[in-house]
Amino acid sequence: MAVAARLKLGESLADRVMKVDHAGEHGAVCIYSAQIAAARWRAPDLVDELRHFRDHERGHRTRFLAELEARGVARCRSYHLCGTGGAILGFVTGLLGRHAIAATTVAVERVVLRHLHEQVAALDGKDAAALAALRFILAEEQEHHDTSAGHLVAGSWWTRIIDPVVAASTEAVIWLGMRL
Numbered sequence: 391m392a393v394a395a396r397l398k399l400g401e402s403l404a405d406r407v408m409k410v411d412h413a414g415e416h417g418a419v420c421i422y423s424a425q426i427a428a429a430r431w432r433a434p435d436l437v438d439e440l441r442h443f444r445d446h447e448r449g450h451r452t453r454f455l456a457e458l459e460a461r462g463v464a465r466c467r468s469y470h471l472c473g474t475g476g477a478i479l480g481f482v483t484g485l486l487g488r489h490a491i492a493a494t495t496v497a498v499e500r501v502v503l504r505h506l507h508e509q510v511a512a513l514d515g516k517d518a519a520a521l522a523a524l525r526f527i528l529a530e531e532q533e534h535h536d537t538s539a540g541h542l543v544a545g546s547w548w549t550r551i552i553d554p555v556v557a558a559s560t561e562a563v564i565w566l567g568m569r570l
């Protein structure tokens with residue numbers, strides 16, 4: 391599927407993708423930070439894993455920020471929305487416990503991975519630096535998804551309630567970021 395965007399004057403599709411992904415990584419950092427805070431009480435055995443994921447997300451955010459700086463473009467207007475939304479989502483799901491935390495990660499990462507693969511396809515042969523940044527993070531996002539999927543009980547209540555809500559919210563934020 392093509393990557394849809396409303397671009398500003400002089401902005402390339404790769405520029406916009408880097409901005410949106412940078413904001414998204416900030417959101418991911420905030421989700422995990424808030425989940426870690428709540429999980430200390432609700433799911434202490436998950437805290438180390440969540441810290442490991444957050445370290446990855448910080449690395450992703452830094453990687454995309456370097457791309458923004460190299461291109462001389464400002465961060466996305468959705469940056470603070472991603473941060474605040476991520477923190478709220480992370481804290482609420484963290485309070486709900488381990489299955490809600492895992493269901494959130496699976497839903498977010500599934501949507502993110504689909505977008506990343508579409509972005510790679512759209513930018514292939516067009517922007518080598520952007521492509522390298524996308525490829526840099528793909529394996530780690532897949533690890534977050536797969537590890538968390540391993541914590542889920544198939545068809546559980548949490549998956550059925552949280553998955554569609556979180557997936558739709560993630561889609562909405564990306565949709566908005568590509569058009570702001």
Ligand SMILES: [Fe+2]
Nearest residue numbers: 415418447450
């Ligand atoms: Fe990430």
Ligand SMILES: [Fe+2]
Nearest residue numbers: 418530531534
């Ligand atoms: Fe991730």
